[in-house]
Amino acid sequence: MFEELKQRQSVVWGAGPFERVQGMIADMHDDLVAQLDLQPGDRFLDVGCGTGGVAERAAARGAKVTAVDLAPALVETAKRRAAERGLDIDYSVGDAEALEFDDASFDVVASSVGAIFAPDHAAVARELARVTRPGGRVGITAWHPEGRIGDFFRLMAPFQPPLPDGAGSPLRWGDPAYARELLGGDFDVEVLERVSVLEMDSVDEYWEIMSTSFGPIVTALERNDDEGKMRIRAAFFADAASDTRADGSIRQERTYVLVLGRRR
Numbered sequence: 298m299f300e301e302l303k304q305r306q307s308v309v310w311g312a313g314p315f316e317r318v319q320g321m322i323a324d325m326h327d328d329l330v331a332q333l334d335l336q337p338g339d340r341f342l343d344v345g346c347g348t349g350g351v352a353e354r355a356a357a358r359g360a361k362v363t364a365v366d367l368a369p370a371l372v373e374t375a376k377r378r379a380a381e382r383g384l385d386i387d388y389s390v391g392d393a394e395a396l397e398f399d400d401a402s403f404d405v406v407a408s409s410v411g412a413i414f415a416p417d418h419a420a421v422a423r424e425l426a427r428v429t430r431p432g433g434r435v436g437i438t439a440w441h442p443e444g445r446i447g448d449f450f451r452l453m454a455p456f457q458p459p460l461p462d463g464a465g466s467p468l469r470w471g472d473p474a475y476a477r478e479l480l481g482g483d484f485d486v487e488v489l490e491r492v493s494v495l496e497m498d499s500v501d502e503y504w505e506i507m508s509t510s511f512g513p514i515v516t517a518l519e520r521n522d523d524e525g526k527m528r529i530r531a532a533f534f535a536d537a538a539s540d541t542r543a544d545g546s547i548r549q550e551r552t553y554v555l556v557l558g559r560r561r
């Protein structure tokens with residue numbers, strides 16, 4: 298299902314150097330890894346790993362880290378970063394809906410706003426449960442649908458192709474009841490409401506990073522003509538205005554949920 302969409306997503310997410318964006322959610326990466334209470338030697342899987350923000354933290358704590366992402370370009374960057382940092386991480390291209398690992402092969406499975414982008418939510422939930430050993434743990438972060446990133450998704454929607462019928466919106470995972478429903482059959486689930494804080498010197502700096510390095514915006518700019526590009530930029534600046542202080546700097550509070558589960 299949704300193969301054409303996922304093919305497109307694998308290119309879209311790789312359309313910019315995501316490593317420039319991942320620092321904006323470093324507090325979420327710290328939070329997720331801290332909550333999972335990793336022990337040296339834990340077999341750890343990061344699903345939708347991007348350029349390695351979570352995988353690197355887990356490896357630094359002594360976990361035996363495997364990580365997959367749909368976007369080949371981001372996996373290449375993640376591999377390079379691991380080599381530069383002397384971290385032993387087994388990266389490969391992979392789909393959250395069809396993980397290429399044996400049943401019960403991980404002690405801890407994590408995904409920081411990654412697996413939520415796969416369109417078949419039930420398949421993702423099934424795969425997360427399948428690869429987690431009994432007694433093992435899962436930790437997923439998801440943007441809250443009513444939060445500032447929910448607003449950002451809504452402002453970008455007119456400039457992107459619509460999701461095909463039946464494809465799940467990533468924002469649904471941010472609804473605690475929905476996340477419990479998806480994972481509650483196989484995990485004892487706890488949902489924590491969190492805030493990630495973005496601080497930037499100016500909207501111009503924020504736009505420069507996002508417009509050159511965040512694949513979905515890079516792609517939307519490429520797909521639109523000059524007028525469309527101007528409308529995207531204007532919508533972005535209008536949205537950021539509510540987070541702008543008198544000195545022009547930005548502080549944006551982005552609510553997300555941290556879904557923690559223990560495999561039964």
Ligand SMILES: C[S@@+](CC[C@H](N)C(=O)[O-])C[C@H]1O[C@@H](n2cnc3c(N)ncnc32)[C@H](O)[C@@H]1O
Pocket residue numbers: 303306307310311319322344345346347348349350351365366367368371391392393394408409410411412414415416
């Ligand atoms: C917002 S980025 C988050 C990356 C990383 N987890 C982080 O927190 O820095 C979303 C990531 O999910 C990946 N992704 C989207 N759909 C996926 C799928 N079906 N399977 C695996 N990864 C997927 C994208 O390629 C992208 O790297």
